Amino acid sequence: RKEVEQDPGPFNVPEGATVAFNCTYSNSASQSFFWYRQDCRKEPKLLMSVYSSGNEDGRFTAQLNRASQYISLLIRDSKLSDSATYLCVVNMHQAGTALIFGKGTTLSVSS
Amino acid sequence: DGGITQSPKYLFRKEGQNVTLSCEQNLNHDAMYWYRQDPGQGLRLIYYSQIVNDFQKGDIAEGYSVSREKKESFPLTVTSAQKNPTAFYLCASSTQQGGGGETQYFGPGTRLLVL
Numbered sequence: 001r002k003e004v005e006q007d008p009g010p011f012n013v014p015e016g017a018t019v020a021f022n023c024t025y026s027n028s029a030s031q032s033f034f035w036y037r038q039d040c041r042k043e044p045k046l047l048m049s050v051y052s053s054g055n056e057d058g059r060f061t062a063q064l065n066r067a068s069q070y071i072s073l074l075i076r077d078s079k080l081s082d083s084a085t086y087l088c089v090v091n092m093h094q095a096g097t098a099l100i101f102g103k104g105t106t107l108s109v110s111s
Numbered sequence: 112d113g114g115i116t117q118s119p120k121y122l123f124r125k126e127g128q129n130v131t132l133s134c135e136q137n138l139n140h141d142a143m144y145w146y147r148q149d150p151g152q153g154l155r156l157i158y159y160s161q162i163v164n165d166f167q168k169g170d171i172a173e174g175y176s177v178s179r180e181k182k183e184s185f186p187l188t189v190t191s192a193q194k195n196p197t198a199f200y201l202c203a204s205s206t207q208q209g210g211g212g213e214t215q216y217f218g219p220g221t222r223l224l225v226l
Binding site: 034049103 | 151199219
């Protein structure tokens with residue numbers, strides 16, 4: 001069973017659309033959660049951390065459901081510049097572990 | 112201007128050759144990491160180091176070696192034992208790993224190609 005699973009997409013949406021990405025993780029000991037954004041042939045960059053209470057940053061909203069081991073990212077009013085791959089990332093906070101990355105979900109926003 | 116630098120941007124390796132990828136950070140971070148990314152795949156951990164002069168194997172360490180002689184530097188050597196080295200190599204750093212959900216920051220990456 002894969003540790004972090006994401007729908008690879010691609011998600012093709014028009015500008016202004018609302019799009020949601022989902023992610024599931026297998027290890028219930030996971031304690032920190034993040035969404036990273038990766039542009040084509042570039043390094044991943046932190047988009048936002050995900051907290052149990054849910055958090056919002058402008059057009060982006062992240063939610064965490066620990067009981068279902070499920071993380072989501074909602075993007076409202078999509079822009080062309082949102083086109084990228086979105087990586088779901090989990091940290092178990094155990095000695096000897098680093099971040100565990102999903103394979104990413106690709107978003108393409110068109111005009 | 113703090114950050115992580117990786118060099119070179121592109122690297123070509125001949126059969127049987129060892130090559131070294133550079134990673135330097137001036138963020139005063141304790142922990143550093145090397146990942147490999149293949150097309151359509153997630154990042155996979157090669158090696159990581161939590162403090163100077165100490166490092167641990169990640170999930171795919173075979174065919175690779177590292178050193179951590181200075182806090183700022185964590186070079187990765189791709190040895191001839193790595194039979195499929197073509198990939199995008201990413202270096203990252205974070206504050207001391209160990210329970211705080213530390214964010215990792217990435218360098219721009221090195222693309223390694225086999226001739």
